Amino acid sequence: MAGDIVLGYDGSDGSNAALRVAVAVAKAFDAPLTIVFGYEPNPMGGETADYKFQLEKIGNGHLAQAVQEAKAIDASVAVEPVVAPLRPVESLLEASLERQARVIVVGGSGERPIVGAILGSVPHKLLHRSTVPVLVVPAED
């Protein structure tokens, strides 16, 4: 399963825009689409089991929606959802390595630059760390 298109998806507007582009890219390359939801609780608080359970539930919900939407856009693209217990950026990097991804697609976070700098921005970190091309899709208005 080499040459996947890897998409980061969290249900936000940006990630929905990215989904539409990712399906088109997957179609163009005739490549499978891997949709990733990454989460990791702050280890500082200890005791994370039930919290992870809830996060996973949300992740599965988002991914089910994403898969449905991808199928609605183009049923011929093979889609695989992945919930990963890793921070979003790490989960995308890990998935891109494992699937030998052609490209990582993410939504533009739409954060203002300073907010992004403080809270951390997934596209920003990916651009610095990814070994494969990163495609950032802005949210539609």
Add this chain to the structure above:
Amino acid sequence: MTTTTADSGELGAKQTSEAPGGKGLKTGALGLVSSLVIGVASTAPAYSLAATLGFVALVVGIQSPAVMLVAFVPMLFIAAAYYYLNRADPDCGTTFTWVTRAIGPKTGWIAGWAILVTDLVVMPNLASIAGVYSFSLFGAHGIAANSSGFWVTFVGVVWIIVMTAICFIGIELSARTQVALLGAEIVILFVFAVVALAKVYGGHVAHSVRPSFEWLNPFRIHPVGALSAGMLLAVFIYWGWDTAVTVNEEAKDARRTPGRAALMSTLVLLLIYVVVSVAAQSFHGAGFLANPNNYNDVLNALGTAVFGSPWNKLLIICVLTSASSSTQTTILPAARSSLSMAVHKAFPNRFADIHPKYLSPGFSTLMFGAVSVVWYVALTLISPNDVLKNSILALGFGIAFYYGLTGFACVFYYRRHIFKSVKNFIFIGLAPFIGAAILTVLFVIAVFYYSNPVNSSTGNQAWLPFIHFNFTFLHQHFYVKKGLGPPLVLGVGLLIIGIPLMLIWMVRHPDFFRRDREMAETVDSPAPPLTPGVTPVTD
């Protein structure tokens, strides 16, 4: 290909490893250093010392170092319970779920409640310390001296709001920053101790006392009520250390890392507490620490004398960073506990909400922050001048209660395996049991001790003035004429409020309480999902 599985409907299942499609992706792994940092930073040594040292000296005089030493014993034993409950059953969560599983849902509910109220009780203390030290940092000692004045309370409230926001949005320091901050904290505390002792031996300090081995002898503490009150205070300074053990379900080397991290953080903490308490009391004597002018902010009072200006600011900054990590490691677990209870249908549903964008336990976090602010302000109004004292003295009750329950839960849960080997007997039987028994005894004795308002050091301020009693226990004569000591009312009162609340919840939402007790199948393998046969979490 659409492999998104539906909710399994079971908690405590090995969720992470069975994440749909999660195969192949490695999970986040914590190394020895990270585990150590998490354990020690959660314990927050500088803040703990700033908050308790004066009161420990007040209760036990020059035997404070002895109390630091002895209080460590039950904590070590309870840590064994945490380690084994967590290791054999890594994904089952909190003390709340462990106790529910081992002892039963009613006790489990009360254990969860105890965690929440204990976290709540410490918040006014954290906020006041933050307020007091913030003003000291900028030299506003007049404002800092009034720890329940308007300005300190105002900064304290802002502190709680900011920390709640940080937890809500999910801002985390990088691992490297955490190591640096914690490293600085430990180095500064040791430098403080070394400089203080050097000055004492140099012989230029007024009222200084050379350290004596007698300070480490707990048998010199009389009466027994003072010993247990001192120990309850000291139990608080080790509180949080267990996180080093519980976060390790995902350690890189899960077999060895948690044990070693726990052992190392133990030694670090024990050393800091004994060395700093010895140095602090040798500098100006125990009387200086216990002096009402100083006990609210001993490290600040001593820092000026030991380091001189501006180096004393280092100590103040280190108390502030320590208090900040301690506040976060109070809010995060509190929110996760109420989330956990809500997920198990033992608490209103909304507490299980996850914020869609920040992915934090949104409602739980905000509620805890809001209740903390209300509680802090109310406590400041009810007992001006004694917020720090009352909250810190009351804390030990909650901690002893739920740590004790965890110890008993471990013994009970593994009861079939205790006698299978010597190792089992010591680590999952004897140690947790003794730890829990010590904490129980401390709890009971402290109840009697603090029933007398005189012992809560708040002058003779008494709460609930309609309470009268008169009896003798352990050769101590207890005669309460009008009311109880505030620490007892706060510490035990909040725990007791949980009982009617639980009963109300039981009547209205009986599902959670239909669970059966469970026992461990084996010591090392993962346990089955919590309560098979009952599906408590399906929506």
